[in-house]
Amino acid sequence: QKHNIKIFGPEKLASQLEGSKIFTKKICEKYNIPTAKFGVFKKIEDANLFIKNSKFPLVVKADGLASGKGVYICENRKVATKAVEEIFNGKFGVTKNILIEEFLKGEEMSYFVISDGKTFKRFQTAQDHKRALEGDRGKNTGGMGAYSPSRLINKNLDEKIIEKIIKPTIKGLIEMGTKFKGFLYAGLMIVENEPYLIEYNVRMGDPECQTILPRLKTDIVDIFSACCENNLGSTNIEWHEEKSLCVVLCSKGYPDKYKNNQPINNLDKINLENNEFIFHAGTKKNNNNFYSNGGRVLNFVVLSNNFKTSKEKAIQLIKELNWENGYFRRDIGFKVIKQ
Template sequence: MKILVIGGGGREHTLVWKIAQSSLVEKIFCCPGNAGISELAECIAVPAGGFQELKDFCLQKTVDLTIVGPEQPLVDGIVDQFTAAGLKIFGSNKAASILEGSKIFAKQFLARHNIPTASFRSFSSAASAAEYVKSTAGPWVVKADGLAAGKGVVICQEQSLALDTITSMMEQEQFGLAGKSIVIEECLQGEEGSFIVLTDGETIMPLASSQDHKPVFDGDQGPNTGGMGAYSPAPVLEGPMSQKIMTKIIQPTISGLAAEGIKFKGVLYAGLMIVDNEPFVLEFNVRFGDPETQPILTRLKSDLVPLLLASVEGNLADFSPEWRPESSILVVLAAGGYPGKYEKGKVISGLETLATEKDIIVFQAGTKISDGATVTSGGRVLGITALAETLPLAREKVYQAVEKVHFDQVHYRTDIGMKALKYLE
């Protein structure tokens, strides 16, 4: 098979890394890719003509399956266009992708189908949103309606921050059109987790549980990022909780979409808050998580390609994935200043020292090759992943590896995975 992976971050490096292990695959293309991906796949430039040129490329190169990494192409309808051209493509269509593309749609959908989530109000007027905040007790969670690269959610403990956030999103257009409308919701107190499944619209295949770490600083302090680290499995989502999530959230979501005329194929990712042993939906994503994909796929023993193909072709019920028993943990190395302004072009050293270490894998995200050196080109630069028999051992192993890699102003959290330790004591 020939495979095209769309995207150029750590998630896509992980997908390419896993796909490259498949005996079914003879050639991998990636658009646009990054420095790490270029070692495993042929990277191609993002076409000026968008989806049409990518379709032409797939037809010319006889690509058997395209896999979409990031959310924007899904929301923009790439799956519909490829499918209409007779090309196999893994991911949700445009109608289904609105679950991630619009926070307002997602919240209203959850309410329509009695799926547990925080109470909320939506606004298209900054004045009305501000009036609501002034008339209610906090804390508040303010969310941009559209896509904001994982940064369009602000937890506001103080009324002044909520009002400033409304102004920056709706009037100063911090996130462009994504913030023209917003959701303000109740701030749930509990523990977060990521529950990710594959589906062909009927069969639902849960992947290994995981937990993301969104805020930029230790102790979940500071602004949200695209994710500063993750680990799998996540004890908070294991055992009876897993079945509870399937029964109360995942199955009603897939059947609710079907009842509204939307057949969901691809990845459904529920960002959850566990409150008093009950799951609540914080948000939906319609693609593999980043950074959750890294620890999840390093634990997947089965070939990934047949699972993705089965989602497209509608025979997912014929497969059952096999998982490694070890724990996996990923720590993101970010550019100084991220998720705000940061500099690019910093030379990365130490990657070669990790290349031969057992059960240590470096997934590159914001990187490129410049004058023969690997340099930074994004906010989240690298994700260093470790596998070990237990999570504490994996934590020790990953942070030993992190210390061997350096670039100017490198920043990372030192507490990834700490939340799980209370379950393991």
């Protein structure tokens, strides 16, 4: 910005919304933003004493960035104390603080807004699927798939999210002397149509980004330019009516140990129709051949008039690829498709 380069993204202080869960919790406390009750601890002994006197399940979180994996849902004291030890022993890098929260029983939803620092606009919703295995079982991952819009959203809930969570957050940042410019992603828990803030990201999510953006009708560069020029208020953001669903193809073994450098054949043989997309994530290219280079490798996204069709087409594309070193969840969107 000092060199007149247009910047789309939050300043350092505002980015702490994602960089420190404790920073966000303190904003929630100050501005009465609904969130889970919590405690912050600097020592293992203090955290374990709190655990000893707590009801289960409870949630243990690393304070800093942990690639979406620094959250433990603990059913008993043994699991919780092990989580505390792993975090303090540096599993997610050096940490000075740990967060322990009450467990909120509801359903998660991803909610997005975009802001130019003065005004903000809604930027759709999505339903992520964090667990590695079908039926929402297994370990937490960065995300095994998503669909947009979320089946949980309704006009009443949308207004509550804006009034109780988004507006107070942006107000709090302004009072701290910073403005929020960029994407703000609220990870919410919906409990009986009431929103609770779980966490913020100061970017779009993965796989929510690749699920939502194909629905966008307005040129995204125009939207970014408007944000950089503090002119988002006069920009109309339009969306396609189709529903979007994303299935993530992962390396076998993810989120634990997996092999990299596994050849991915047949990619060039897949004929994508309109509203069908394959987005690369954990891949690399060498001599015109693709190889795996991460846990989450490819994203298969399909837009259609209903989620069932989108899911079936995405799985059909994965079967066409026929990658023997991969696995995926066949039930993305199972709660909305079942209805």
